[in-house]
Amino acid sequence: MDDLLADFLTETNEGLGALDVALLKLEKAPDDRPTLSEIFRSVHTIKGTCGFLGLSRLEKVAHAAENVLGRYRDGSLRVTPEGITLILSAIDALKVIVAALEATGSEPPGQDGALIAQLDAAWRGEPIGGAVPAAAPAAAPAEPEPFIDPFEVAVVPEAPAAEAPVPEPAPPPPAAAPAEPAVAAAPAGGGGPVAQTQTIRVSVDVLEDLMTLVSELVLTRNQLLQLVRARSDAGLTVPLQRLSHITSELQEGVMKTRMQPIGNAWQKLPRIVRDLANELNKKIELVMKGAETELDRQVLELIKDPLTHMVRNSGDHGLETPEQRRAAGKPELGRITLNAYHEGGHIIIEIGDDGRGLSVEKIKAKVLGQGLTTEAELAGMSEREVQHFIFRAGFSTAAAVTSVSGRGVGMDVVKTNVEKIGGTIELRSVEGKGTTFFIKIPLTLAIVSALIVEAGGERFAIPQIGVVELVRAGGGGSTIERIDQTPVMRLRDRLLPLVSLSRLLRLDEVPAPGEEDGGFVVVTQVGPNVFGIIVDKVFDTEEIVVKPVAPILRHVSMFSGNTILGDGSVIMILDPNGIARATGVGADGPAEDAARDSGFAGSRSTERTALLLFRAGDDTPKAVPLGLVSRLEDLPADSIEVSGGQPLVQYRGKLMPLVPMSGHWMPPAPGTRQAVLVFSDEQRAMGLMVDSILDVVEEQLAIEGAQDRPGFLGNAVICGKVTDVMDCAWWLRQAGDDWFKPTSTATSPGKRVLLVEDSAFFRHLLVPGLTAAGYEVTAVDTGAQALRLREQGAMFDVIVSDIEMPDLDGFGLARAVREGGLWQELPMIAMSSHAEPGHGQRCRNAGFTTDVGKSDREALLSALRDSLSIPAGF
Template structure:
């Protein structure tokens, strides 16, 4: 349906299906002319086409179906009797409707298709007269030596053939060109789409899930084998299974407009009830979401819209007094971001008064005055989602009872999503939902704790932090009985997975591995024993008893055949982070004020015992790529990364270090720097450390370096990142401000693992 309006395209698909059914019903009706069931079905079909064509302003189509509807009404009511001649007239009408639909599909208009002749024949049938077949269009234009057949010479039982009305010039002038244009192989909208039962799609998705599990097992088993052909076959299977998985997921996707369709009426009625004028703007209607999630999002989204109209937008009088238009604006926006669907509900109302929220929280006993005094605005706004919380001055039929926002949050988190709220007093509020694309197959981090294997959905994972024994002893503190880690100057409360599960850790070397997770707008660190891998896992439901534990959201089968439980990040956060933890987190302001402004460095080995330091602010991610993933484009090496092709730079060559490529490992360690839609992959030998403290820098003027810095009693060279990026991609900075201009993307990086 490319090039056509979506509504018109759906109308064409449905109409073609109805016309095919009409052909069958009309032929059957000729055999059973008294069948009221068939007549009723045919009448309803023509009536549907007529009504929609009138709505879409297709006048010719409306005219011909209107007279056809009148004829069918008389046949249905018994005022006329079905005869072969009547069947011919109705079939001629169906054929002419097809011509009109073809013209609409071609250019969006009814073109030059004439309907007067068929309308006349149907009108004659309405009067009980047998009409004659319409003459070919060429006779109307007085083609050479036309042959006129008197009506009386046409037998009554001769089938009426109604030719397609085609511009006359095409017939005599270009008869030889018709076969040449025919093989355009352009499918009609009716042929380009089919209807598939939803249960069949669900079954297909389950089978693809099993295929993904089997794929994971085969790839893992062949990953370390010596059979090259088997390894290549496994890689090919991996690619095919991935493409099949993506294809099946697309069949389950539906535009979010299906969810938004009823909201204009909701906004209109609610605005009238509240005495407010509201303009509803929808952006991103075409954004697609798994159909299984649409129903889960429906009620939370409706509640947010109602809340925005009732609480967010001011009355026309207050808006006028504030210098705003009397008509408030409510914007719904949907888009894809980082493998999620983001849905925003934005109003241009009065915003949320954080001070009023704090006062209400203290009044209701939800927080103490000391606690709210130390809370940031973002944390105060999160209190809105507390059960029983409401700032409404009075209870109305719409809101004010403190029920709803907590349910919104619970329902969104139940499907693995999150909700954020931003507000500027006097300017408006934005509620932002982050929803996974699908719940069937999700990317996960596979970890180990006490010898058992667990999976953590990557949608909740922000980064990984690894601390050796010495650093862990210094960096992990105790605040009000809660272990915390100072991560980039902010206190990160820690939750040990062993404590949550009631087991003993198998790691006794003092090293601490932290998975930094986000739940309910707050970050916390989950302490685990080891990171095993990342996999696309197929989510299997749990029994009600296991789910009630609050620690698990599902289960999956890993590539090695083992069953792993999927951790419920939200459930763990609610159980482990007590209100005392909030007090510990709020001390971070004092910690930040006493913490010196020190630059953080990523230290990497580049071969020959040589190390370089990179400012951590220019590191987007740390990745590993298999050696055979490196490709050549001309004389440059490139790697495919998240749908983009990144140029590759080997620091050993760039800095003229003795190359270690003769014995390079199967997997290459790569530092990714990205800005906008451009990026560079920098290959290093190893990631040594990430440090917060460094000695004074010194300047040097050597190729590829900007100086040196003392890190833990060792002098380390500082890489000239700009020079390295330009060596990999000379045009990188054409549209990007230079280093030091404050335009580098500061993206949270993976700490050394």
């Protein structure tokens, strides 16, 4: 296959994939002229290139489709759903021919006369009727992989020249046209013209080779660091630090070449959902959020199939028919929601539907029928534990297996595939309301940060993303106890089950008396389960290169790979998921059990809060909620620049403002480093310059003292010392960004506030401030979780809710509250980052008492004071 044909196949595959998305967008907005123009140009380009290469069959189908699109474009023919279906069938036929061309190097034999006849009839304005001839399966056609899987490096685009109108040719025979750099259709939800982007195509093999070389460079860097530590050679320290810095930057740069938007894995889903809705006679809306969230290409490839399977499950057995939804009091249009976002070095993917949910009673009956457990054991299980039976192999509650899917069928395969890449999968389901799956996966599989430990004289690596905390056993630390010969540890009112790594791997089957009184416990979490791994020593964290497990060891589920340390030693990488499966351990705290069984995981202000302690300006320790800090950085002095008196740093491809806590700032001396707390939310970031990081602790946050110090909420006793508690809103405003708006403080001691906010960032921001003002705060992250609290009889004095939330937004929550029930008369305050005309009236129409700008703490406190003074029955 020559290079010209290979380039054609690559571009055509990309163009055909983009056409699916663009045509579905056009179906929803038939008057979207920019999208229609881009579709026409893409098909025109494919047709012209076919003529140049002598691909007559492809050219005829593309030409017939182009004729219809031409009439759509000039307005002489109206865009209809039937017309879009016909064009999609032509695209499917093109895909089949291209796939065969890629496999054999020549066009396959075949007849497209029936399809071309229908396209010609549509071009003449005749009604479109009957089944559309299909050259590929009607539902979810399989797209061929491109000949070269490219990474595209974006170059600043030039404004596209206006395209001259293409004369409308008669149907067949097709006329050849010159080839046109094909343009991808506008992303769904747009509406403006789409700029063309010039790209450079790089073979994936080249990128993989680069990644391998960088991996070897990281190993060499680690070896040099190990040698310098052993010899204490001051002459090598500075150049080695520079080498380490360059290596880290190179590693990050190459990793970026492997990062792709998760939207690439979602590209086929709108078409799949549309065809599924037509096949099942259902009305389905697919909502996709966070499509721009990036992750490693290798991970992306591995999750494509599980995502497709789960979306088809939701459409087939999750969502009801329009008649069933009307009978249940739901809108006929069912919704499937996809959401992706970064959280703590992971990607969280949510796949949810507002359908019938999982029937716990059906699952119980199926479990007993298959003999998976006894009736007595089943009676002692929580609802969440019962629902998790759907992940068992071959388990399904569907009455019959359909041609599309069966909820439960294949979920064991989905779970296995997710766990293969170090991920976990959880679910929340309420019968009659819907089901949401939560997939948590690592950003990358190539180079990860790991904790190096020792057990039984052997060293091992534990991926840092799975480590919750380290606890010293004995010697003044927590004590290891035994319950029925099983080691456990009491950790902050939780009984934590433990696993001895040396015993598990049979490295030391007969420990010396009192051995477990020393050492360390690595607290790790697998899904909702938390347990500890007993190790003898803890060394340090290292960036390690992940190598696959040798075939001879693949049956040992406790290992996920191996790596080479700086001293040349080969060690195994432990898999917490495999350890949990092999030992059957896992613990949930009592509060967490109750929360999960009721379907929510709120955070109460009376519970312990994870806090980051640091020093800045004076000797008094300072504290900030750990969940609010996205990263801790130790920046070289020479990386800090000044513009207009404002210190800045080039951080992850953008300029990040730095704010000194000491009140005055002098540039650090050359060769020194600056500790920085990084706060970020979506596209914004701010660095707070501090003197030193002290510790991470978990304490009950009881804020007292004066609140008139700018930048501080007050004081709290933390670890036995008086500590200043930061007012994060004040410091973020100092960065000059639009995080907050300037705004009377009022306290209302003992009043109970329900905070509904899907952003963890803003929950961490608001809960301490409201607590400091004297409120008792319960925070949940969705409207559905809030309504579950109402069903359980929880009572509050006021509800504060965000507007923009997944699944059930703030308007929907307000309407549900006002429909009746325990909270019908409660005052409700809306928070929103948008203030377009009519927004306040829309909030009041939905049932809110008032609305405030999001994160405007002082305005919120004022609104709380005013709302709580309003008598019931407002």
